[in-house]
Amino acid sequence: MTAPASSQTKADPPDSASAGGLDRGVLAVAIVVVLGAIMSILDVTVVNVALKHLSEDFNASLATIQWVATGYTLALATVIPVTGWASARFGTKRLYILSIVLFVGGSALAGTAWSAESLIAFRVLQGLGGGMIMPAGMTILTQAAGPQRVGQVMSIVGIPMLLGPITGPILGGWLVDDVSWRWIFYINVPIGAVALILAARILKRDEPRPAERLDFLGLLLLSPGLAALIYGLATGAEKSDFGRPDVLIPTVVGAVLTLGFVFHALGRHNKNPLIDLRLFRRRSVATASGTLVLFACAFFGAMLILPLYYQSVRGETAFAAGLLLAPQGVGAMITMPIGGKLTDRVGPGRVVWIGLTVVVLGVAGFASQLTADASYWGLGAALFVMGLGMGMTMMPTMSAAMQTLQHDEVPRASTALNIIQQVAGSIGTAFIAVLLASQLRSRGLPTGGAAAEAPAGAGAQQVPPEVMAQIFSKMADAFQTTYWWSLALLTLAFIPALMLPRKKPEGAAVDAPMPMH
Helix, strand or coil: CCCCCCCCCCCCCCHHHHCCCCCHHHHHHHHHHHHHHHHHHHHHHHHHHHHHHHHHHHCCCHHHHCHHHHHHHHHHHHHHHHHHHHHHHHCHHHHHHHHHHHHHHHHHHHCCCCCHHHHHHHHHHHHHHHHHHHHHHHHHHHHHHCHHHHHHHHHHHCHHHHHHHHHHHHHHHHHHHHHCCCHHHHCHHHHHHHHHHHHHHHCCCCCCCCCCCCCHHHHHHHHHHHHHHHHHHHHHHHHCCCCCHHHHHHHHHHHHHHHHHHHHHCCCCCCCCCCCHHHHHCHHHHHHHHHHHHHHHHHHHHHHHHHHHHHHHCCCCHHHHHHHHHHHHHHHHHHHHHHHHHHHHHCHHHHHHHHHHHHHHHHHHHHHHCCCCCCHHHHHHHHHHHHHHHHCCHHHHHHHHHCCCCHHHHHHHHHHHHHHHHHHHHHHHHHHHHHHHHHHHHCCCCCCCCCCCCCCCCHHHHCCHHHHHHHHHHHHHHHHHHHHHHHHHHHCCHHHHCCCCCCCCCHHHCCCCCCCC
16 A cells, blocks of 8 residues: 655655664654553563462462463454454554553453452453554554564564563562552553553554455454364363363364354455465465464463462462563563564574574473472573573564565554464463363362462461472472473474574565555
8 A cells, every 4th residue: 555645754764764773753653552562461471470369369270260361362362353454444543542442441340350250351351452452553663664674673562572571570479469469450551541642642643444344254253263262172171071062062163163264264255354364375474473373382371380380389479479580581681672683684584593492492491490499590590591582582483474575464464473472372371271280180289279379378387397398399390391391382383483584585575664644
């Protein structure tokens, strides 16, 4: 699409763009996008630290309470397909503002939850808004900067992923310990208010395209299909029985609906599919997606249970657990900007391979130490290495797909990649949580009430120290086994990563950046 000329727009990128830098206008847009993204990503890491307290307050099992996290990411995945159409129909600025309003409203309601079920429901509502924040923001920023600077743009969008692992657990731990778990949701209200004000003032209106029609059939097939499929698989793993009617029916229905969407989207007469699956015929998009699925599933699933180890096995407070998670965010903060610049210069393939190698080494080092009395310095060093690898993996992987696309394909690819990331995260969190619960049960340990909680309080005082030591040892062994499974899944990501582009993009292959107006 070629934007009409006006006094507020320019068809050519600014001088700073040709020089490889980011001009003030792009940086201003980046601030708005990052602020909204921080709010949605911070919420994920904050909730992870609070899972143990939520499990205790609502007397819910680990398999149930993990849906506070999984339900949120699943809602993100189901609403993201609408984002591409809504961006074109109403404009990305309007959509971005609407997504923040929905997210803040869901956050306020989640803070009033009275049961695990009500909290999960409000988290789903929160996710419906949060699901549009990242793809809309990425589209705004990518089109403002242009494809030749997409690596730098992805590094900016990645800032929330740096701050989330550092500030999220610490902030969440402090709120849970000293204030109330309800404030991990209420805190989004003032942040969201600031984001709305800046978005209204800084973002310039882009032109809607009313002629583009929403793929209603695709929406009816894909969104409930994904939800039913993931729910069925997670419930089957939790019950250790995939033949139960309450497991088999949603799994089959979800699979049929999802497969139906695939045929529908690839149909010759479908001009505007909800997700343009034809993009996956390009090797860069397909291989980047495969890498992202395996990485997100393994990494985000493993991060869900990490605060539980520190709180349940080591007896740390939520705040202390948050501090102990900080090394990962510090490591990512160091390599995220480096990874973005290297992606633009040498191509994403080499960068992703280095990042994956470092992540695998970090997870292996962490898992090998995960005992009931492991050194915090050793665990922190392993988490730092994991962060270094993460900073050179996720954003370069997404850049691998985006760099080869034409201007009009960017919003559609952004939508598809965000769906892939969120669905993989949903599957990963459900799979790892159920796997941990299974490992605990196999060792004769409880999985209910406090989500893998060890005996504590007055009752624990009557248990002999040697018995307590055995219990903690068994719990640590369950966590360790779960992390080895996560490492195995993560290692598989090397296979699609082998086929990622290993050269920087050619400027002639892509359009000029779309001006914001």
